[in-house]
Amino acid sequence: MLLLVAVGATALAVQGLYDAERDAADRSLAVAESFAHAPGTTSALRSPDPTARLQDQAEQVRKGSGVDFVTVLDRRGVRLTDSDPTLIGTKAQGVGRAAMGETFTETYHGRPTDAVRAVVPVLDASRRVVGMVSAGIEYANVGDVLRRQLPLLLGAAAGTLVLATGGAALVSRRLLRQTHGLGPAEMTRMYEHHDAVLHAVREGVLIVGGDGRVLLANDEARRLLDLPADADRRQVRELALGPDLTRLLAAGESASDEVVRAGDRLLAVNIRPTAPYGGEQGFVVTLRDSTELRALSGQAEVARGRLSFLYEAGVRIGTTLDVRRTAEELSEVAVPRMADFVTVELLDAVLRGEEPTGAVHEMRRTALRASRPGHPLQPVGEVIRFVMADTPMAAALRRGKAVLVPDLRTARDWRAQDPGGGRRTLDYGIHSLITVPLRARGVVLGMADFWRGAGSPRFDEEDVAVAEELVARAAVAIDNARRSAYSPEEPCEQPKEQ
Numbered sequence: 001m002l003l004l005v006a007v008g009a010t011a012l013a014v015q016g017l018y019d020a021e022r023d024a025a026d027r028s029l030a031v032a033e034s035f036a037h038a039p040g041t042t043s044a045l046r047s048p049d050p051t052a053r054l055q056d057q058a059e060q061v062r063k064g065s066g067v068d069f070v071t072v073l074d075r076r077g078v079r080l081t082d083s084d085p086t087l088i089g090t091k092a093q094g095v096g097r098a099a100m101g102e103t104f105t106e107t108y109h110g111r112p113t114d115a116v117r118a119v120v121p122v123l124d125a126s127r128r129v130v131g132m133v134s135a136g137i138e139y140a141n142v143g144d145v146l147r148r149q150l151p152l153l154l155g156a157a158a159g160t161l162v163l164a165t166g167g168a169a170l171v172s173r174r175l176l177r178q179t180h181g182l183g184p185a186e187m188t189r190m191y192e193h194h195d196a197v198l199h200a201v202r203e204g205v206l207i208v209g210g211d212g213r214v215l216l217a218n219d220e221a222r223r224l225l226d227l228p229a230d231a232d233r234r235q236v237r238e239l240a241l242g243p244d245l246t247r248l249l250a251a252g253e254s255a256s257d258e259v260v261r262a263g264d265r266l267l268a269v270n271i272r273p274t275a276p277y278g279g280e281q282g283f284v285v286t287l288r289d290s291t292e293l294r295a296l297s298g299q300a301e302v303a304r305g306r307l308s309f310l311y312e313a314g315v316r317i318g319t320t321l322d323v324r325r326t327a328e329e330l331s332e333v334a335v336p337r338m339a340d341f342v343t344v345e346l347l348d349a350v351l352r353g354e355e356p357t358g359a360v361h362e363m364r365r366t367a368l369r370a371s372r373p374g375h376p377l378q379p380v381g382e383v384i385r386f387v388m389a390d391t392p393m394a395a396a397l398r399r400g401k402a403v404l405v406p407d408l409r410t411a412r413d414w415r416a417q418d419p420g421g422g423r424r425t426l427d428y429g430i431h432s433l434i435t436v437p438l439r440a441r442g443v444v445l446g447m448a449d450f451w452r453g454a455g456s457p458r459f460d461e462e463d464v465a466v467a468e469e470l471v472a473r474a475a476v477a478i479d480n481a482r483r484s485a486y487s488p489e490e491p492c493e494q495p496k497e498q
Contacts, residue, residue, distance in 0.1 A: 002161065021116055024137040025105040029118035031065045032135035033103070035072075036120040045074070045122060045131040051088060055081045061135075068115065068141060073132040075099055080131070087112060095119050098132045107139065114139035204267075204287030207274070208249060212236055215282070224287050225262055245269065252283050259290060266290050306466050309337055313470050318477030321484045323351060324366055330448060330474040331369035338466065339450035340371045341430065345384050346438070346446035346478070353482050360397055360444045361386045372453070376424040384447075391417055392435045393447055400444075402436040402468050406458045429454030434464055436471040440479035448474070 035041065035058070044053040050072065058070040058081040072081040077095045079088050093110050098119040105118040117136030121129045204221030208214055212235050217227055225241055236249040244260040248269060255271040268288040275281050313333045318326055323346065331342040345363035349356045362385050365378055378384065386394045392414050396403040405411045408422075408431050415422030430453045438446040448471045452459060 004164075020142050021107065024116040024142050025107075025118065027065070028067055028116060028136045029103075029105050029120070031061060031067050031070060032118040032120040032133045035061055035070060035135065036122045036133040041072075041122055041133075042124050042130055045072070045080075050074070050080045050131075055085075055088075059083065065135075067135050068138045069134070069136055071134040073134060075129050075131055077132070084112065092134065095132055095134065098134075099129060101127075101129055108136070109139075116142055204285075206249075206285040206287070208236060208252070208282055208285060210252075210281030212250060212252070214239070221285075221287055224265060224267060224289055249285065306462075309333075310466065310469055310473075314473055317474050318480065321481045323353070323478055323481045326474065326477045326481050327367040327446075328369075329477075330470070331367040334450060334470065335369040336371040338463070338470070339434075340453040340456055341375060341377060341451035342369045343367070343377060343449045343451075344438075344446060345449075347444070350445050350478065350482050356443055356445055361394075363446055366446070374428070375430075376421065376428050377451075378421075385417075387417060392433060393449070396435045396437050396447070397444060400437060400439065402434055402464050402471075404459055404461065404464050405433040405435075406460070407431060408433055432456075432458040434459050434467045436467050438471055438475040438478065440475040445475055445478055445482075 041054070044050050047053055054072050058072055062068070062070040062083055069083045070081070071079055071083075071087075071092065073079055073092055073095060077092045077099060079090055079092060082088050094106075094108060097104050098121045101121050101123070103118070103120045105116070108115050108117050115136040115138045117134055119132055119134045122131040122133060124130050201218070202220055204224045205216070205218045206214060206221050207216040213233050214231050214236060215233075217225075217231055221227065222231070225239070225245075227239060231239060237246055239246075241249070242260070242262050245262050245267070248255060248258060248260060248271070252273070253271065254273065255269055258269045258271075259266055260269055261267075266289075268290045270286045271283050273281075273283045313330075316333050317329045319329065320326065327344040327346060331344055334342045343365060344367040346366045347356045347360065347363055351364060351366065362383060365380050365382050365384055368377060368380050370377070386397065392403045392405050392411075405414060408414060409426060414433065430451050432452040434450040436448050436450075437444050438448055448467075450459070450463075450467055
């Protein structure tokens with residue numbers, strides 16, 4: 001600030017000196033022209049004694065005009081009058097241009113003294129030069145004007161310096177309060193650090209002004225919302241953020257983990273006003289992408305449901321030592337939580353409480369549970385034969401593990417044994433199947449079939465894992481019941497084909 005004031009004062013001093021020189025030149029020119037063009041000057045120059053006629057007049061003009069000298073010269077430049085009588089008769093220097101008829105002003109350096117002077121030719125009626133008039137102010141006296149103005153100039157500079165210093169002090173105090181005493185270097189480092197954190201954090205941040213315009217958006221917010229490059233200073237309603245998010249931001253009310261859809265993403269939105277924390281009217285918005293979290297949560301929920309289902313099955317299956325009742329419990333647990341229809345077939349030897357033999361291609365339907373009436377599945381008590389090697393049931397028995405048929409409409413092998421029954425099943429709406437062998441201690445006890453009809457999704461591999469776990473628990477319970485109690489042999493019935 002001091003440097004600025006010093007430079008300003010110097011500039012004013014230089015300007016003042018320049019103005020003083022111009023003023024001296026203008027005043028000298030006016031005096032010289034007035035004397036040169038005065039009536040009688042020409043005739044006096046042609047008289048026998050020009051000095052006697054013009055000396056007193058020149059002195060009166062000098063004293064009245066405030067210049068330092070008024071000198072009359074002949075056309076050769078010899079002084080005819082001068083404020084210093086000792087110079088009369090001497091030749092003036094540098095007046096040749098006036099002798100040629102030119103009027104000029106200059107800052108003269110030489111004898112008898114440095115001066116700002118004007119030299120004007122005196123012309124007769126025929127426009128010939130008959131003499132010259134020189135008027136001027138000594139250079140030492142030109143600075144008088146500046147010296148008279150110097151106190152005012154210095155006073156103004158001092159006042160400016162005081163005001164500037166006071167203003168700088170006030171601004172500094174306010175800045176120190178606002179920056180909590182941090183200096184420029186600390187503020188720069190803090191800003192760079194905060195800016196780096198703001199754009200590096202994996203959470204979208206928006207700062208919106210009280211007028212609904214976006215003041216700041218970090219990189220993550222731009223990515224999540226697919227903001228255009230010119231999003232800053234634009235209204236949130238102009239950014240095509242989707243109706244739910246636009247409504248939430250336009251309202252400007254506080255929100256906590258409000259889940260809204262933005263394009264193909266689900267965003268958890270938090271909104272907090274800035275005014276209570278010392279900022280201007282507006283609010284800060286944070287955005288988290290919860291799309292994957294929702295998907296994982298949904299998968300976890302499905303897994304919890306399946307675990308709960310298996311736990312319930314473990315409690316409800318095997319409550320008695322009756323083989324048939326245990327098979328029925330298996331079907332009751334699975335419908336409708338896992339399947340729309342469940343059928344259970346057991347070997348006759350198992351139903352009689354005997355050790356099963358290796359002949360597993362003929363079983364008796366022991367349990368059937370349906371979620372709707374009128375189905376085409378064979379009733380309990382009928383004998384089911386597995387005579388076709390390429391049916392899913394035969395394949396499951398051969399492999400010793402579950403077989404999945406996700407879409408019965410495109411699978412022809414399961415209809416090979418009973419085309420008519422297969423057609424009625426499809427017409428009824430049953431479209432997906434999991435068939436699982438009932439095995440205990442490495443021995444086949446029977447079969448469990450899970451069916452889904454219209455309105456239910458297809459079975460998938462995860463359903464297969466649940467079905468195998470469920471059937472394994474039921475098989476152990478059936479084998480325990482078989483070995484604990486002897487079941488009387490049921491009357492033989494004529495086997496039927498499915």
